[in-house]
Amino acid sequence: MPAAPGKIRIIGGSLRNSRIEVPDRPGLRPTPERVRETLFNWLAAHVGGARVLDLFAGTGALGLEALSRGAREAVFVERDPGLAAALRANLARLRQDARARVVVADALDAFATLDGTFDLVFLDPPFANDLWSAAAAGLEQAGLLGGRALAYVEAPVAAAPALPPDWVLHKQTRAGDVSAALYRRAATMA
Numbered sequence: 001m002p003a004a005p006g007k008i009r010i011i012g013g014s015l016r017n018s019r020i021e022v023p024d025r026p027g028l029r030p031t032p033e034r035v036r037e038t039l040f041n042w043l044a045a046h047v048g049g050a051r052v053l054d055l056f057a058g059t060g061a062l063g064l065e066a067l068s069r070g071a072r073e074a075v076f077v078e079r080d081p082g083l084a085a086a087l088r089a090n091l092a093r094l095r096q097d098a099r100a101r102v103v104v105a106d107a108l109d110a111f112a113t114l115d116g117t118f119d120l121v122f123l124d125p126p127f128a129n130d131l132w133s134a135a136a137a138g139l140e141q142a143g144l145l146g147g148r149a150l151a152y153v154e155a156p157v158a159a160a161p162a163l164p165p166d167w168v169l170h171k172q173t174r175a176g177d178v179s180a181a182l183y184r185r186a187a188t189m190a
Contacts, residue, residue, distance in 0.1 A: 008061055011037050013068030018094055022059050023086050027126045030061045031154060035173070035180045039152060040065055042171045042182050043120065046150060047071050050119035053144065055107045055135060060087040062122040062152070067096050071120070077103045077110045108134055111142035119146050124154040132161030140164050151183045 007019040008030050022030055031039075039062075040047070048070035054063030057076035067074050074096075078084045084104045091097040103110050107125065121139060125131040132155055139145055150170070155161055157179045166186040173180050 015068035053118040053121045056125040074100045079106045111138045117146040121151045
C-alpha cells in the first residue's frame with residue numbers, strides 16, 4: 001500500500017534515502033517504492049540529462065527520483081496549492097530547486113503554459129478522475145513530447161486508458177491493483 005500521510009524515501013541516486021514529506025490529502029497516493037524501483041530500473045539509460053515533466057505531481061516523488069538520478073530539469077504540475085507548497089519546500093530542503101519548477105495549475109490547463117519538449121513524462125493522475133486519455137492527448141496536441149520521449153502511465157489494473165496511437169507499450173508491471181506502464185512513441189522505435 002502507498003505511504004500517506006507521513007514520509008516516503010527516494011530510493012536511488014544522489015538523494016538516496018532522503019525523505020519526502022507526504023501531506024494528508026484525499027486521493028493522494030504516492031507511487032509505491034517497489035513500483036518506483038522497477039520504473040527507474042527501466043529508465044536507467046534514459047534519465048541522465050533528461051528534461052522531465054511530472055504531471056499531476058502530488059508529492060513529486062517521481063520527478064524527485066528523476067532529479068536524484070541525474071535528470072537535467074524537472075517541471076512539476078500540481079493544482080493543489082498546499083501540495084505545491086510542500087513540494088517546493090521539499091525541493092528547497094533537498095537543494096533541487098535550481099533544477100526544478102513547480103507550476104500550480106490544473107494539469108490539462110497547464111499545457112498552454114509549458115514550453116519546450118520533454119524527454120520523460122510521468123502521467124499519474126488521481127485514479128477517480130479518469131484523466132489519462134485527456135492528458136495524453138493534450139501532451140501530443142501541445143507538442144510537449146520530444147522525438148525520443150518516454151511516457152510513464154500509472155493506472156488501476158481495471159482501467160483501459162485510450163492513449164495516442166503512436167504510443168507503443170515498452171514495459172509493464174503490476175503491483176496489487178495498480179498497473180505501471182512505460183510507453184515509447186512509435187517514431188522512436190528501432
